[in-house]
Amino acid sequence: MVIADRKTIILEAAQTLLLEVGNAGMTMRRVAAQAGISLGNLQYHYPTRDDLMLALLLKFLEPYEAKLDRPLSAAHQPLVEKLKALFMEALHYPEFDACASIFKELWAESVRSPDLKKVLNAYYARLAEFYRTAFASIVPPEIEASKIERAVMVLLPMLEGYCVTKDVFEISNERLSAEWAKAVAAMLEPDA
């Protein structure tokens, strides 16, 4: 099964190009060149550009999806500290800026591609579910589910939108995580 390897090479080449020259610049010919294979061979694996884009999105989301399977570490620490650790991990994603750029390309592309849109929405649905579960496991038992849901309704867009507004806040990941943690902790506290 060398196919899988070849497809991997192709998708990595496509992703590199998507980052470097954008969606419009990611042509079949360039992808083939970047992957070091012939155009004919590229089209053998992905007959059309749309096929390639969809496969690229699925592949791109894989590592993110994989993270959602692992439960949180159950270390003994205050709620705020647990939240901070959660955010630090999200911000410390390797090559954050590059991945953010690729996400932006995919968001734009998905505006006019129902297939991409569907895959993205499924991912975000899973992500929301992950945070629901994570909060439920972190929070004191007397906290109502409605507060958890509320926190998710804030967190999910916030984390996705961060790469857009990032440059406005000149602040370390460490400090930002701490601030976010305090904010979310305030949402999850028992009523006064």
Next chain:
Amino acid sequence: MVIADRKTIILEAAQTLLLEVGNAGMTMRRVAAQAGISLGNLQYHYPTRDDLMLALLLKFLEPYEAKLDRPLSAAHQPLVEKLKALFMEALHYPEFDACASIFKELWAESVRSPDLKKVLNAYYARLAEFYRTAFASIVPPEIEASKIERAVMVLLPMLEGYCVTKDVFEISNERLSAEWAKAVAAMLEPDA
């Protein structure tokens, strides 16, 4: 000064195309056709495609920037209600989905265009400042500035990211505004 009118027509045509066919599909010829003018004339006003894109971004942001100049209404109502009204206005922006799609195209385009990036960042900096001021005018005087800053650090990315994760939450603007308001109010409360 018919120039301004013509340029307006061109930019509107470009924006329409950006929404309908995306960045890659927005060609100079198509923009000219959409605007009902000749290609030569389009190039007279915007010699290159980059010139057109930059002007498009500036024009697109105008109504958003305009909103930032108006102070909040100082009606007598609880903090949560004021916050809710603030969010309702943001969510009730006319043609929210269309504008969200255009934002996505511009985010992607700005990855590889320092000019666009700069304009976008300046806008977000102003938006952050707006929320800082708005919160300061809304909140009880004993609240520390650090809490306001923290709320802005949550709100700004959340509002921008909302259009990305929107479909996950099947909820009315009314209810979402209420939930966000409760969440932010919790962040801004005095310490227990």
Next chain:
DNA sequence: AGCGAATTGGGTCAATTGACCCAAAATGTC
């Protein structure tokens, strides 16, 4: 050795692109 999948490299095809050029005509504006 044989077989099928993978790969090459060559090519075609119509279509489109952005940038550029220019003469002529229309449109204001003083």
Next chain:
DNA sequence: GACATTTTGGGTCAATTGACCCAATTCGCT
């Protein structure tokens, strides 16, 4: 009426595109 600005519409140009085709190999198995 004279003048500068806009606008037209025609064209060129080299370059690129996605999709498609195919004969000839090479590769990986069995």
